[in-house]
Amino acid sequence: MLDCHNATFLMSQARERPLGLVERMRLRLHAAMCSACARFERQLPLLGEAARHHAGGGEDGSNV
Amino acid sequence: MPPPPSPIDPAALARIRSDMLRFARLQLGNDDEAEDVVQEALAGALKNAVSFRGEAALKTWMIAILKNKIADMLRKRQRGPVTASQLCGxxxxxxxxxxxxxxxxxxxxxxxxxxxxxxxxxxxxxxxxxxxxxxxxxxxxxxxxxxxxxxxxxxxxxxxxxxxxxxxxxxxxxxxxxxxxxxxxxxxxxxxxx
Structure with missing residues (x-):
């Protein structure tokens, strides 16, 4: 059984590499039972989006 | 009615330039190279700049160009002599x-x-x-x-x-x-x- 630390590690890696079938299954199983990790997963891409806006590369680019 | 296109304001350009520099320095860890990429990006951007709806649109475009220049510079480094990364450790x-x-x-x-x-x-x-x-x-x-x-x-x-x-x-x-x-x-x- 995947713990939260390792679940978030896989979620993070999924932004750099495709996860394998077993990894995906373990992750889905964990996220289905753990709302905190499910939130973490939804918030991950937002960090990248915020970073792009912060750098001025967002669609309105008005913020730094 | 949409606002008419306005020429690029030098003060806005100075602000954008300093943000670009900060960003490039962080990415490249080298002031000279950062100055170079920002200069290139600005020159490239201004050559093609006709009109922008304000500072925000101009900046978005310039940052996009800058990102490409930085990526090029980082890729070029890989083929060159090994650079001891300032941050490796x-x-x-x-x-x-x-x-x-x-x-x-x-x-x-x-x-x-x-x-x-x-x-x-x-x-x-x-x-x-x-x-x-x-x-x-x-x-x-x-x-x-x-x-x-x-x-x-x-x-x-x-x-x-x-x-x-x-x-x-x-x-x-x-x-x-x-x-x-x-x-x-x-x-x-x-x-x-x-």
Whole structure:
């Protein structure tokens, strides 16, 4: 059984590499039972989006 | 009626230039190279600049050009002589706040909370100010790697080659950066009203 630390590690890696079938299954199983990790997963891409806006590369680019 | 296109305002250009420099310095870790890429990006952008609806549109475009120039410069370095990375060393792990307990479960105060309206936040100047503060709290290598990946959008392999990291290192650094950044934002932004 995947713990939260390792679940978030896989979620993070999924932004750099495709996860394998077993990894995906373990992750889905964990996220289905753990709302905190499910939130973490939804918030991950937002960090990248915020970073792009912060750098001025967002669609309105008005913020730094 | 849409506003008429206006010529580029020199003051706006100066502001954009200083933001670009800050960004390029962070990515390249070298002032001369940062000056060079920013100069090239500005020259390229201005050559083609006809009109922009204000500073924001101009800046978005210039940052996009700058990102390409930085990516080119980083790729070029890989083919050149090995550069000792200024940031390579022991700090890549950085201190991680104790988010998980010994069983690897979220500690009570660290559990990700619901983020009500992230899209609105990402467009708010206040939020981006907080984001900046959180980014600056990361160990320098973590922050740099995170930006190389998420803003310059280099592939994992390119970042590893540039910084002399193994893939596993890179995954660990990015995981820590994201955990720390998210925790900081939760602490200073998401939880601010509760």
């Amino acid at each position: 022991t700090e890549d792990d950085g201190p991680l706040p104790a988010l998980f307990d010994r069983r690897g479960m979220w500690r009570d105060g660290a559990r990700p909370a619901r983020w009500e309206d992230p899209e609105a936040d990402i467009h708010s100047r206040q939020f981006l100010g907080q984001f900046d503060a959180c980014l600056n709290k990361l160990p320098p290598q973590q922050g740099r790697v995170f930006l190389m990946r998420e803003v310059v959008e280099l592939e994992a392999g390119e970042i590893c080659a540039e910084l002399g990291l193994t893939t596993q290192n890179l995954h660990v650094i990015l995981h820590r950066a994201r955990l720390a950044l998210r925790a900081c934002l939760q602490h200073h932004w998401i939880d601010r009203e509760s």
